[in-house]
Amino acid sequence: MLDRWKKLHKDLYNRKTDFFDLSKVPDVHDNIRYDLLHNWHLGLRGMDELHALAKHFADTVVPQEYGVDKEEKRILGSHMCQALLEKIKYDLIIARGDECFDVRYNLDLAHADDLPINSLGRRVRTRLYFTSESHLHSLLNVMRFPPDEDEGGREDGREDGREGLAMDRRAW
Structure with missing residues (x-):
């Protein structure tokens, strides 16, 4: 020590x-x-x-x-969290609909008789992501500061992603 x-x-x-x-x-x-x-x-x-x-x-x-201005925060965050962002994106695509049906996430029917489950065909979607605090800061920066409209980003007029995170503005 x-x-x-x-x-x-x-x-x-x-x-x-x-x-x-x-x-x-x-x-x-x-x-x-x-x-x-x-x-x-x-x-x-x-x-x-x-x-x-x-x-x-x-x-x-x-x-x-992890960056001083929005541009730096977005770029550094994208680089640091690329693998995590790709995994989250894949999981969101799978969760969105049946066009990407992945049987690995169905309930195991071998135990169906032992469990009081009403809909045996449903999918189980539990995601646990483990990362460091620095990656969380970077991930939040990517979500807070999406690309501008000129860069192919949001068209809803939001200046940044703060509203989407629904966090207390005092945290900024």
């Missing part, structure tokens, strides 16, 4: 230039969170306050790591 914090301190602050590397702020937050969860038994004082401060910094810095 001490070696981890020493390295982070060295990476975060450069004494010669008197400069803080803000790209290390998420690492500080992650380290504090880790120690709060896994090293609470050491009785480290001040960790809750440090965690709150690091979280505020991380909440400001982390979203900016």
